[in-house]
Amino acid sequence: MSGSRALLRTLAMETSCDETAVAVLDGDGRVEANELSSQIAAHAPFGGVVPELASREHLKALPVLVRQACNEAAGDVDLVAVTNGPGLVGALLVGVRFAAAYAWARGLPLVTVDHLHGHLGSPFLDLDGGAARPMPERVLALVASGGHSSWYLLHDGEARRLGRTRDDAAGESFDKVAQALGLPYPGGPVVDRLARRGDASGVRLPRPRIEGAPIDFSFSGLKSAAIRFIRDNDLGGVAVSDPPQVVFDLLASFELAVVDQLLTPAEVLVAEHRPEIITASGGVAANTLLRRRMRGLGERLGVEVVLPPVALTTDNAAMIGRAGQLAHARGALADARRLDAHGRRAWQPPGMRKLSVVDEVR
Ligand code: KG4
Ligand code: ZN
Numbered sequence: 558m559s560g561s562r563a564l565l566r567t568l569a570m571e572t573s574c575d576e577t578a579v580a581v582l583d584g585d586g587r588v589e590a591n592e593l594s595s596q597i598a599a600h601a602p603f604g605g606v607v608p609e610l611a612s613r614e615h616l617k618a619l620p621v622l623v624r625q626a627c628n629e630a631a632g633d634v635d636l637v638a639v640t641n642g643p644g645l646v647g648a649l650l651v652g653v654r655f656a657a658a659y660a661w662a663r664g665l666p667l668v669t670v671d672h673l674h675g676h677l678g679s680p681f682l683d684l685d686g687g688a689a690r691p692m693p694e695r696v697l698a699l700v701a702s703g704g705h706s707s708w709y710l711l712h713d714g715e716a717r718r719l720g721r722t723r724d725d726a727a728g729e730s731f732d733k734v735a736q737a738l739g740l741p742y743p744g745g746p747v748v749d750r751l752a753r754r755g756d757a758s759g760v761r762l763p764r765p766r767i768e769g770a771p772i773d774f775s776f777s778g779l780k781s782a783a784i785r786f787i788r789d790n791d792l793g794g795v796a797v798s799d800p801p802q803v804v805f806d807l808l809a810s811f812e813l814a815v816v817d818q819l820l821t822p823a824e825v826l827v828a829e830h831r832p833e834i835i836t837a838s839g840g841v842a843a844n845t846l847l848r849r850r851m852r853g854l855g856e857r858l859g860v861e862v863v864l865p866p867v868a869l870t871t872d873n874a875a876m877i878g879r880a881g882q883l884a885h886a887r888g889a890l891a892d893a894r895r896l897d898a899h900g901r902r903a904w905q906p907p908g909m910r911k912l913s914v915v916d917e918v919r
Pocket of ligand 1: 728732749
């Protein structure tokens with residue numbers, strides 16, 4: 558998927574939320590360095606991400622990670638890529654300003670990357686030293702994270718949204734149910750671990766669909782039912798040390814319901830759009846059951862399923878580097894002196910074709 562310019566060795570930075578991430582990719586999209594500094598411990602006492610704290614933590618971590626990543630790279634970088642939205646504006650600004658100064662001081666070209674474009678390209682990356690896989694003509698792509706739950710058709714350089722959540726994102730619903738049980742943030746990975754010990758038919762939960770919009774999802778009814786179950790059975794806080802079996806069963810049932818909600822539209826979408834492959838990305842694509850069910854779905858429908866390495870499902874800079882080098886090859890270029898961060902999706906990164914939708918940042 559190369560364009561008019563060569564694909565360059567790229568230094569990428571990602572600071573949109575609570576992970577500071579820096580990566581270097583060679584021109585073939587081979588990941589030479591992939592550094593990450595999580596802020597989870599800094600935000601934990603507050604029970605969620607504190608935007609001002611996030612900006613300060615990025616400011617501390619970013620120069621250190623950039624130095625480390627450049628030391629690990631096999632050669633000098635020729636391009637700088639940075640996420641400029643959507644996300645927390647203060648946090649984004651730290652990355653954008655740092656990347657702009659870095660590129661300007663070294664006379665390097667700079668590109669800005671939409672965080673969602675990053676996730677959409679992550680299934681094509683390898684963390685075992687392989688080059689990035691070229692993207693086929695038609696890809697059916699699920700993005701499920703703390704801020705997004707949508708199906709897209711990637712075709713002809715465009716990401717067309719086919720369906721989306723009408724309320725909570727899938728990751729957000731995992732986080733909220735975990736919080737109601739007194740489990741630590743982010744809830745998704747903990748639920749994944751505890752659900753493995755539960756019976757997914759143990760607790761009956763609703764799977765509401767949106768009338769007239771069969772591809773769209775709803776998670777809020779499901780989440781509320783799980784939280785009501787936790788309250789009615791007095792389970793808040795008991796999960797932390799030695800949870801009773803009913804907690805494992807609830808989480809297994811909840812996880813299955815979320816995965817069902819996400820994957821129910823897949824069959825109709827495959828029939829309608831005839832993709833060459835199906836992908837999933839975003840933090841929820843780390844989920845054990847989702848990965849298993851996606852593979853099963855692919856086998857049943859006769860379509861290849863391509864999933865990102867688990868380490869590249871949650872926020873990372875390798876995905877930003879790949880999206881950035883492809884955008885640069887297609888002609889994108891940002892002006893280091895006039896760069897801004899954008900919390901909302903209405904704005905379009907230069908050189909990227911328009912996404913067909915307007916998403917809000919949570
Ligand atoms: O992509 P990401 O790092 O950040 C956003 O762009 O939102 O996704 C984070 C989300 C969190 O809600 C987290 O609970 C969820 O992904 N998550 C998981 C798992 N790992 C992370 N959800 C379910 N199962 C997992 N294994
Ligand atoms: Zn993300």
